[in-house]
Amino acid sequence: MTSAERRASLDRPRQPRKSTIDGTRRSLPSPLPFAGLTDLAGPERRAQGDEPLTSRAVRPGSELERRRLNELFAALCAIVSPTGSERACMDRVIAELRGLGLEHEEDDAGPRAGAGAGNLLVRIPGRAARTVLLCAHVDTVPVEGGVVEPELADGGWHNARPAVLGADNKAAVAGLLALARRVAVEGSPVGLELLFTVAEETGLAGARALDRSWLRAEFGYVFDHATPIGEVIVAAPASYHLAADLFGRAAHAGIRPEDGRSAVLAAARAVAAMPLGRIDEQTTANVASIHGGGAGTNVVPERCRVVGETRSHDEARAEAAMTTLVDRLQDAANVPVCACDLDVTVQRVFAAYRHEDDAPALRAAEAALRACGHTPRRVASGGGSDANALVEAGLPVVNLANGTQGAHQPDERVSVAALEGMVDVTMALLEECAT
Numbered sequence: 001m002t003s004a005e006r007r008a009s010l011d012r013p014r015q016p017r018k019s020t021i022d023g024t025r026r027s028l029p030s031p032l033p034f035a036g037l038t039d040l041a042g043p044e045r046r047a048q049g050d051e052p053l054t055s056r057a058v059r060p061g062s063e064l065e066r067r068r069l070n071e072l073f074a075a076l077c078a079i080v081s082p083t084g085s086e087r088a089c090m091d092r093v094i095a096e097l098r099g100l101g102l103e104h105e106e107d108d109a110g111p112r113a114g115a116g117a118g119n120l121l122v123r124i125p126g127r128a129a130r131t132v133l134l135c136a137h138v139d140t141v142p143v144e145g146g147v148v149e150p151e152l153a154d155g156g157w158h159n160a161r162p163a164v165l166g167a168d169n170k171a172a173v174a175g176l177l178a179l180a181r182r183v184a185v186e187g188s189p190v191g192l193e194l195l196f197t198v199a200e201e202t203g204l205a206g207a208r209a210l211d212r213s214w215l216r217a218e219f220g221y222v223f224d225h226a227t228p229i230g231e232v233i234v235a236a237p238a239s240y241h242l243a244a245d246l247f248g249r250a251a252h253a254g255i256r257p258e259d260g261r262s263a264v265l266a267a268a269r270a271v272a273a274m275p276l277g278r279i280d281e282q283t284t285a286n287v288a289s290i291h292g293g294g295a296g297t298n299v300v301p302e303r304c305r306v307v308g309e310t311r312s313h314d315e316a317r318a319e320a321a322m323t324t325l326v327d328r329l330q331d332a333a334n335v336p337v338c339a340c341d342l343d344v345t346v347q348r349v350f351a352a353y354r355h356e357d358d359a360p361a362l363r364a365a366e367a368a369l370r371a372c373g374h375t376p377r378r379v380a381s382g383g384g385s386d387a388n389a390l391v392e393a394g395l396p397v398v399n400l401a402n403g404t405q406g407a408h409q410p411d412e413r414v415s416v417a418a419l420e421g422m423v424d425v426t427m428a429l430l431e432e433c434a435t
Ligand SMILES: [Zn+2]
Pocket: 024, 137, 168, 169, 200, 224
């Protein structure tokens, strides 16, 4: 029996090669109760104590504005836009912006990001010198059945079909367009860059492919966390993606099983030996799938692919956890009963970040939330968002929970109150950013 050839590379490509990780689908419960973030309550405690509460008046949306927002949200959801098929939805966004007399620019990131459109940027001048970025992604996870029928029930929107609604992230897309409509008429307290990204759901590929010099904002926000309004994401993990191909040898399973080398057996042994789930308070690991195998039960399976990921708020631990997964694959491929070849690709999908406690973007967000009657809560998320890519590019971007529920699930929904409430929060945010 020949010895197995094993190739493994733990590299850190700057550009996404193949994007199969989604930042939010594997979201972990927030807040993560780990010791490193025990000081998260600090600023909130200060706010409730010796620091005066902000109560900057923001006009709530009129009935007409709220109706338009809901109609636009439903219309955007009905334009199915899984990653790679963003064009029609982005064109609708462009039509809305044109209707408001707002100019837009679209970059050439589409082909590089595996997207059906480029990232879209709109600049709106403001009364204050500062410029802030507000960002939402127009792509969604794949829609089972390919149809979204937005339906209003029990005070919220859901898909009448058994599939995702796409509130992730069209609640934010609609909210930013509602905001644009308002500031186009009333003016903006602060300079605005509205960024509509593509291919977020496949490893933040759109945001990673955009040219940082395109953006002039001092800091910014995404609204991409399916938890109650008030949660402010102050930390998010690094993520590594694994794709491992195992190559054995096919043989008749009944006549010459001794001649076969089972790739499925090697994969099973490897996965069974892997530490998976929550590795420590900051680190997680997951095997998502084992694909492949033979055409029939009478064939020893020649090949299969194992796909997985690791995440950690500590970059080194995310990498170490991935190294362990690769080691287990090598061990299994190497045992004589398997003797498979192994081809491993590891990609660092996004970097971890943690905002400074007194970051201006955090303080403005908390003041805006309080002004709208919400209690800000600083949390660490296990999920990624465009904020990971933008922070890595050097732009401090805070992810704010937007009150959506069940992202990436067939029962995904968003209440009308949350949809409308986030526009008020965002308006208040502009006021706070102007100070
Ligand atoms: Zn999202």
